[in-house]
Amino acid sequence: MDIAGLTVGLAIGLLVGATLAAAMVWSWLGSRVSRERDRAVHAEALLSSTRSEAEAARARIVEMSGMADLLTPVRESLESLRRASDAASRDRATAEATLTSQLTSVQERYQSLESATTQLAGALARGQTRGQWGEMQLEGLLEHAGLLEGVHLTRQGSRPDARPDGAGLSRPDVVVHLPGGGEVLVDAKFPFDAYWQAAGLSAGPERDDLLRKHAYDLLARSRELSAKGYSDSDRSPDFVVMFLPLESLLSAALEVDGLLLEKTFERQVILATPTTMLALLRTIAFGYQRQLMAENAEQVRQAGAEMLARLAVLTDHLEGMRRGLDQAVRGYNAFVGSFDRQAMRQARRMRDLGVDAPKSLAVPEEIDDDLRQSDPAALRGG
Numbered sequence: 001m002d003i004a005g006l007t008v009g010l011a012i013g014l015l016v017g018a019t020l021a022a023a024m025v026w027s028w029l030g031s032r033v034s035r036e037r038d039r040a041v042h043a044e045a046l047l048s049s050t051r052s053e054a055e056a057a058r059a060r061i062v063e064m065s066g067m068a069d070l071l072t073p074v075r076e077s078l079e080s081l082r083r084a085s086d087a088a089s090r091d092r093a094t095a096e097a098t099l100t101s102q103l104t105s106v107q108e109r110y111q112s113l114e115s116a117t118t119q120l121a122g123a124l125a126r127g128q129t130r131g132q133w134g135e136m137q138l139e140g141l142l143e144h145a146g147l148l149e150g151v152h153l154t155r156q157g158s159r160p161d162a163r164p165d166g167a168g169l170s171r172p173d174v175v176v177h178l179p180g181g182g183e184v185l186v187d188a189k190f191p192f193d194a195y196w197q198a199a200g201l202s203a204g205p206e207r208d209d210l211l212r213k214h215a216y217d218l219l220a221r222s223r224e225l226s227a228k229g230y231s232d233s234d235r236s237p238d239f240v241v242m243f244l245p246l247e248s249l250l251s252a253a254l255e256v257d258g259l260l261l262e263k264t265f266e267r268q269v270i271l272a273t274p275t276t277m278l279a280l281l282r283t284i285a286f287g288y289q290r291q292l293m294a295e296n297a298e299q300v301r302q303a304g305a306e307m308l309a310r311l312a313v314l315t316d317h318l319e320g321m322r323r324g325l326d327q328a329v330r331g332y333n334a335f336v337g338s339f340d341r342q343a344m345r346q347a348r349r350m351r352d353l354g355v356d357a358p359k360s361l362a363v364p365e366e367i368d369d370d371l372r373q374s375d376p377a378a379l380r381g382g
Contacts, residue, residue, distance in 0.1 A: 134188035135173055137245035141274060142174065145281035152177055152288060172230060172240070179287040184280075185230040186241040186272075191217035195252055208256060215253035215260055218244075218271075226267035239268045241280070247273045 147153050154175045174186040194217060198210035222242055230240040242264070244250050250273050253260055264271055272280065 134190045134243065134245040137274065138174060138186065138188050138243050138277070141278050141281055145278060145285045147176065147281060147285055147288075152284070173243075176281070176284055178284060179291040181235070182237070183233075183235050184241060184284070185233075185236055186243055186277075187225055187230075188243040188245065189218075189221040189225070190245060191221055191249065193217075195249060198252065199248075211252055211256045214249075215257040218249070218253050219257075219260065219263055222264045222267055222269040222271070226269050231268040239270050241270050241272050241277070243272050243277055245274065247275060249273070 142149075142153060149155060154177070155173065172185040172187045176184045176186060178184060191214060194210045194214040198207045198214060201207040201210070225240060225242050228240075230236060231238050250271055257263075261271060
């Protein structure tokens with residue numbers, strides 16, 4: 001083989017090798033580009049997915065922010081409810097403590113009241129104590145009505161009773177003086193034994209028997225009071241008041257004896273409980289008030305008549321002063337006229353003749369105002 005052919009062959013071999021190498025390089029580059037393109041596509045898809053997730057997250061954040069705004073009042077309400085619940089719990093605890101204290105106090109007071117009631121019942125079991133307590137009740141009513149001892153009433157004044165021999169003396173608890181004269185006699189009675197025994201029993205025959213005995217005791221007291229003849233006094237109405245210091249003393253007796261009041265009325269005895277007694281005393285006090293008003297009105301009338309008489313005397317003096325002033329004014333005006341005619345003319349003539357006067361002379365003015373006259377007859381009714 002010659003050199004030219006060898007060169008051509010070598011060149012062709014190099015060209016073929018270069019072509020093969022280029023083809024291999026291109027193939028490798030194509031494969032690499034394809035892989036990179038696939039990676040880019042995958043990365044773009046991943047980026048798109050990430051972007052979508054970010055948008056969704058952003059939307060959820062916005063939504064959660066809106067929900068938070070919506071839940072703010074609810075949260076505030078819950079907080080307010082919690083505070084109110086805490087306060088209510090504290091108040092309930094305080095109220096329970098206060099209620100416990102009050103219940104303890106009530107229990108102690110009840111025990112004290114029960115003890116006092118027992119002591120009172122024991123004290124009222126004695127007749128003298130009952131009488132004193134009834135008198136104290138009556139005295140309280142007298143004070144409440146505004147009646148004063150020594151002015152409107154007298155306590156326990158002795159007086160003859162209606163015994164046949166006329167030698168007995170009795171003392172009503174209170175003598176209430178009536179306006180304009182007269183008096184009402186009041187005696188306190190306290191039949192208690194049978195009433196107290198009946199009060200401790202429930203309804204039944206035994207209780208009814210005790211109430212009938214109580215009504216009999218009350219009627220017996222009214223007979224004793226009627227026998228004293230207080231209503232026969234010429235200063236007293238035809239009745240005497242029997243005061244019962246408890247309302248239930250009368251109501252319990254009326255349960256078994258509906259004619260009790262009529263029986264006492266027949267003996268000129270009026271049964272009065274604190275309610276009716278206060279009404280009677282307030283009526284008497286009202287009579288005193290009306291009497292005082294009438295006395296005051298008479299004093300006012302007398303004072304007014306005296307004042308009018310004194311005014312009449314003053315008007316007479318005033319009329320005399322007016323006449324004197326009127327006479328003085330007429331005398332003054334006459335003097336001014338005479339002074340002008342007699343003295344001032346001569347003075348002007350002397351001045352015209354050249355006599356110097358140390359001070360200018362002027363005629364005093366007359367008084368033209370009339371004095372106002374009063375009417376004395378107006379106060380005398382003329």
